[in-house]
Each structure stands twice: as structure tokens, then as C-alpha cells.
Amino acid sequence: MSIQKPKGTQDLLPGEIEKWQYIENKARELCSRFNYREIRTPIFENTELFQRGVGETTDIVEKEMYTFIDKGDRSMSLRPEGTAGVVRAYVENKLYGEPDVSKLYYIGPMFRYEQPQAGRYRQFHQFGIEAFGAVDPSIDAEVIALGYTFYKELGLKDVTVEINSVGNPACRAVYREKIQQFFAPVKDKLCKDCQSRYDRNPMRILDCKIDQKYGEGAPTILEYLDEECTVHFQAVQDHLNAMEIPIRINPRLVRGLDYYTHTAFEYKAAGIGAIDTIGGGGRYNGLVGQIGGNDQPGVGLGLGMERILLVLQAQGVDIPTAPPLDVYLIGLGETAEREVTKLLQQLRVAGLKAEKDYLGRKMKAQMKSADRYHASFVAILGDDELARGEITVKTMATGEQQTLSLEQFVAAMQKQKAL
RNA sequence: GCGGUCGUGGCGAAGGGGUUAACGCACUGGUCUGUGGCUCCAGCAUUCGUGGGUUCAAGUCCCAUCGAUCGCCCCA
Structure with missing residues (x-):
């Protein structure tokens, strides 16, 4: 064998690419109806953007980034997710100066250095949207609705929407302490991953498959949400109900990125082996300020293209193919x-x-x-x-x-x- | 980063130490000197991911390495 493609990457050949084009076209057309406009940002950025944006202690930043030093001695990284770059562009181009909410979407490759498996690649593709400038819960609901509608129009069946509120920094801090107190007595019985989670991100312990048993009866974040967070979360649900988007509240839903506040959600579907998450997102009210902008709230989502394709295939959904020769x-x-x-x-x-x-x-x-x-x-x-x-x-x-x-x-x- | 399985022609797939590497599909040509989807015939891997080792002899055994695949962590 001569040169092979890098591990965890794929060549999308004629025959397969038509499916991608179909999905991409659907995404563009749907975004147009929801009045989102496309933004294209670089696929690499200063490493610091992701460290600050995604979070220093996340798995993504700690061990999954493709980082390199360029010829100018700058540390650059291939983007591991879409939000940070879009936030940077939003700030850098002063889009917050526009009178309306900035509703943006992107489609493109993301890179994470991980061991490939079903539905996981080192170069994968996401379709994502971001809405900046509004705290109104109706826009959280809109973002969730857009993703749900997308799956539905593509013909995906049995997509579950799980939502949660991860609160604001104040109530999350309280909850964090409660969780630590709860697990303190069994701390040394937890698996080694959870032992480190205990200090760094105790809420994740609830997600652990090994330590399920210790998590029973643990307090949920919903019990510790303050007035503002509770009202917001309820309003998001009300809007989703009005839109007839079926949702499941999952008080244990914690996302892998640090920037979320209030709303967090995931779309799940069976058909990709051990993986069931096909998309996710949430609100990130402090992020724009952290990246250096005048602080603006935001909500967004990211959907995995490969995972959509896998579920479509598992469900036997036909995708229209190119017309034959005349x-x-x-x-x-x-x-x-x-x-x-x-x-x-x-x-x-x-x-x-x-x-x-x-x-x-x-x-x-x-x-x-x-x-x-x-x-x-x-x-x-x-x-x-x-x-x-x-x-x-x-x-x-x-x-x-x-x-x-x-x-x-x-x-x-x-x-x-x-x- | 760790663990399981796997790696033979364009594709699918036999062969599990003994020497011309089955078979199916696809493809090319002929049967049909200018007509497709059917039939029949013929052709199509100096070589079994790569490197090293064991042996008189290695796709076949051993080691390493690369890749695929599935899983763990985590996620899209």
C-alpha cells in the first residue's frame, strides 16, 4: 500500500456524495425558512480561542485537539467544534452592532483526535446554527425546533429531544457543592474517571455508566435552579409545547462543553452502535464576553452529519439520487x-x-x-x-x-x- | 490512550504450512462486420496491508507496524 488517508477520515465518493448534497441542501433550505444566514469561518484558529471558548478542562481541549505551531511560531488548532469560531467572527466583525438578532448557520468539517468507531471520526462534519443577541426563551425553543424539524424532514424516525437546564453560574455553583456532598461518602468507591470528575465536573458522575448505583437519589440541578433559571426553563418548555415539539426532560443531561448556561439539549436516535447522540446544543450567555466581545447572549446547536447518515441508513430511509442521463x-x-x-x-x-x-x-x-x-x-x-x-x-x-x-x-x- | 475482531483481484469471498491462489459479481472481447438489459465462450491477482522472523517450504505460524471495524472514556 502506498499513501493512505489519515486515520479516522473518509473519502466521500460519487454515489455517496449525493446523500451529503441532499442533506446539505435541506439544511440550507431549512435555514432560509427559519431566517438563518450562512457564515463560513476558518477551519483553524488560534489555539487560545478554543481553550477559552470550549473550556480548559474539557476532554476536547485536554486531549482531542489537532494543535500545531505554524511558521510564525503561533499555536493553531483545527476547529474541534463550530461555536467558538462563529463567536469569534461575531465579535471580530462587530455583528452585535446590528439591530436584529444575528441568526447564523454553518456546515463544515470539524476535527478531533480520537479513536474512531461507529459514528466517530477524526474529521467529521457538522451542521450548526447560532443565534446571538437575545435572552428570550422563544429563541432557545426555535433553535431546538429547527434541529427537530431538520431531522423530521429528512425522514428520521424516533428522534428524542432531551432537554435540561444547567442553570447560571450562581445556581450551578450551589448545585455543584450539593453534588460533591452527596458523593463524598462514596468518593473512593467511584471509578477512577469519576474520582477526577468529583473535583472537576461532579455533575458528570451522574452520567457515568459504571457508577449509576451511587447516583441514585442524587439531587438534580432542577431542585437548585434560582428564580430566573426556573422561569426561563419553564418558558422554553412552554414554547416547545406550543410548537408541538415532543421533549423529554432529563435532569442529568450534562454537555461536554463548559460554556452552556440555562438550556442544554440533545437529540438522540438509535442505529449507530453504542452511540445515540446525533446532535446537541444549548444556551451560552457568558461565552461572547469571554471571547472578548461586549457580552451578548447566544444559543446554538450542532448536528453530526455522519450520524444522520448512519441513522438514515439504519432506518432504511431512501435518499433521492441524481437524475439519469437524458x-x-x-x-x-x-x-x-x-x-x-x-x-x-x-x-x-x-x-x-x-x-x-x-x-x-x-x-x-x-x-x-x-x-x-x-x-x-x-x-x-x-x-x-x-x-x-x-x-x-x-x-x-x-x-x-x-x-x-x-x-x-x-x-x-x-x-x-x-x- | 486502552481492549476485541479483521486486512487475499475493481467489489464480495474460499484457502489455516507444500508450491498453476477456488468461486461469484463487475469489467473487456467474441457469439451478433451499426444496437442495451438474456444465453454461451474467452480474458481479467508473478500475488495475499507493510516490514521482519521461524521453516527445506508461509496468504497459511510468530513478532512488529499501519489501517479498518467494534467497544471503553467522551462526544457529533
């Missing part, structure tokens, strides 16, 4: 060959999908090729037809043939396609 042109003889080139161009300019042979193959082989392309028509032009100013057109589905004059040919094909 016309396959066969030229026999040198003079006819040149006429074919000319007609091919005319057909294409006229809006038809047309193809010819480039390998000097015999008629029979060309017919087979036309068949493989599922061509609607095969047009045959030999020197004798050419001499008469005619062309033979075969309807592949029925096998019928007719003779057309060369002048009418392109127009006739165009008319057929319109049917």
Missing part, C-alpha cells in the same frame, strides 16, 4: 464523431444531461454504457444518416426507434425531457 450519443465513423461532439454541446447547452463514449468502443459496448447510465434515449449517428441529414433515436425503455432530422433533434430531445 441522451447518450453514439457516433459511428469519423465525420459522424465530429457531428456528435457538436450535438453533445448543443444538448448540454439546451439543459439536457448528455454523454458519449470516449474510449473508442464498439457500438455494442456503447449501448451497454448507455444502459448503465440509465439513459432515456440513445441517439445514433452514422455516416449514412449524416449524409441524409438524419439521426436515429432509440427509446431505451421500449426499444422503439425513430428517425429525426438533424435540425429537429435537439429541440425534440428538449421536448421529451419536458414531458
Whole structure:
């Protein structure tokens, strides 16, 4: 073997790429309806952006970043998620100066240095949205609704929306202490991951599969939300109910990024082996300020493209594929060959999908090729037809043939396609 | 970072130490000197991920390495 693609990356080939294009088109079209506009930011940023934005103690920053020193001796990192870069661009371009809420979306590759498995790659793709400038719970609900609608319109079945409130820094601090108190008596019985979580992010212990038993009866964050947080969380639910988005409250839902406040949510679906999260997001009210902007609230989500594809496949959902060829042109003889080139161009300019042979193959082989392309028509032009100013057109589905004059040919094909 | 399984032609897949590497699909050509989807015939891997070792002999055993895949941690 010579050079192989980097571990955990994939080549998206014709046949597969059509599915991506379909999903991307759906995302763009949906965002347009929800009035979100596209933003494209660099796929690498100063490492510090992610350290500050995503959080120093997150797994992402601690062990999953593709970090390198560039020739100017700067530490750069491939983006491990989309929000930090969009926040940076929002601040740097002073979009907060606009009168309306900034509603943005992105589609693109993200990079995390992890061991690949079903639904997990080192280069993966996310479709995400971010809304800056509003604290109103209706926009939390809108973001959640957009993701849900996206899955639904793609044909995904049985998508669950789990939501929680992770509070604000004040009530979370209180809760954090309560959780530590709760686990203190069993601290040395916890698994080693949880022992370190105990100090760093005790809420995660509740998520641990090994230590489920110790988590029973643990206090939930919802019991410690202050007035503001409770009201906000309730309002988000009310809006979602009004929109008829089915939700499940999961008081143990904790996300892997540090920046969330208030609303946190995940979309789940079966079909990717051990992984069930297909997207997630939340509100991040302190983040813009942390990145250095004048502080503006934000909410957003990120959906994994690969995971959508995997679930679609597991559920046997069909994705529309590219239309077949309209016309396959066969030229026999040198003079006819040149006429074919000319007609091919005319057909294409006229809006038809047309193809010819480039390998000097015999008629029979060309017919087979036309068949493989599922061509609607095969047009045959030999020197004798050419001499008469005619062309033979075969309807592949029925096998019928007719003779057309060369002048009418392109127009006739165009008319057929319109049917 | 750790653990399980796997790595043979364009694809799927036999072969588990003994020397021409099955078979199926696809493809190419012929049967049909200008007509597809059917039939029949022929062709299509100096080579079994890579490197090293054991042996008279290695896809076949051993080690390493790379990759795939599944799982753990965590997430998209």
C-alpha cells in the first residue's frame, strides 16, 4: 500500500456524495425558512480561542485537539467544534452592532483526535446554527425546533429531544457543592474517571455508566435552579409545547462543553452502535464576553452529519439520487464523431444531461454504457444518416426507434425531457 | 490512550504450512462486420496491508507496524 488517508477520515465518493448534497441542501433550505444566514469561518484558529471558548478542562481541549505551531511560531488548532469560531467572527466583525438578532448557520468539517468507531471520526462534519443577541426563551425553543424539524424532514424516525437546564453560574455553583456532598461518602468507591470528575465536573458522575448505583437519589440541578433559571426553563418548555415539539426532560443531561448556561439539549436516535447522540446544543450567555466581545447572549446547536447518515441508513430511509442521463450519443465513423461532439454541446447547452463514449468502443459496448447510465434515449449517428441529414433515436425503455432530422433533434430531445 | 475482531483481484469471498491462489459479481472481447438489459465462450491477482522472523517450504505460524471495524472514556 502506498499513501493512505489519515486515520479516522473518509473519502466521500460519487454515489455517496449525493446523500451529503441532499442533506446539505435541506439544511440550507431549512435555514432560509427559519431566517438563518450562512457564515463560513476558518477551519483553524488560534489555539487560545478554543481553550477559552470550549473550556480548559474539557476532554476536547485536554486531549482531542489537532494543535500545531505554524511558521510564525503561533499555536493553531483545527476547529474541534463550530461555536467558538462563529463567536469569534461575531465579535471580530462587530455583528452585535446590528439591530436584529444575528441568526447564523454553518456546515463544515470539524476535527478531533480520537479513536474512531461507529459514528466517530477524526474529521467529521457538522451542521450548526447560532443565534446571538437575545435572552428570550422563544429563541432557545426555535433553535431546538429547527434541529427537530431538520431531522423530521429528512425522514428520521424516533428522534428524542432531551432537554435540561444547567442553570447560571450562581445556581450551578450551589448545585455543584450539593453534588460533591452527596458523593463524598462514596468518593473512593467511584471509578477512577469519576474520582477526577468529583473535583472537576461532579455533575458528570451522574452520567457515568459504571457508577449509576451511587447516583441514585442524587439531587438534580432542577431542585437548585434560582428564580430566573426556573422561569426561563419553564418558558422554553412552554414554547416547545406550543410548537408541538415532543421533549423529554432529563435532569442529568450534562454537555461536554463548559460554556452552556440555562438550556442544554440533545437529540438522540438509535442505529449507530453504542452511540445515540446525533446532535446537541444549548444556551451560552457568558461565552461572547469571554471571547472578548461586549457580552451578548447566544444559543446554538450542532448536528453530526455522519450520524444522520448512519441513522438514515439504519432506518432504511431512501435518499433521492441524481437524475439519469437524458441522451447518450453514439457516433459511428469519423465525420459522424465530429457531428456528435457538436450535438453533445448543443444538448448540454439546451439543459439536457448528455454523454458519449470516449474510449473508442464498439457500438455494442456503447449501448451497454448507455444502459448503465440509465439513459432515456440513445441517439445514433452514422455516416449514412449524416449524409441524409438524419439521426436515429432509440427509446431505451421500449426499444422503439425513430428517425429525426438533424435540425429537429435537439429541440425534440428538449421536448421529451419536458414531458 | 486502552481492549476485541479483521486486512487475499475493481467489489464480495474460499484457502489455516507444500508450491498453476477456488468461486461469484463487475469489467473487456467474441457469439451478433451499426444496437442495451438474456444465453454461451474467452480474458481479467508473478500475488495475499507493510516490514521482519521461524521453516527445506508461509496468504497459511510468530513478532512488529499501519489501517479498518467494534467497544471503553467522551462526544457529533
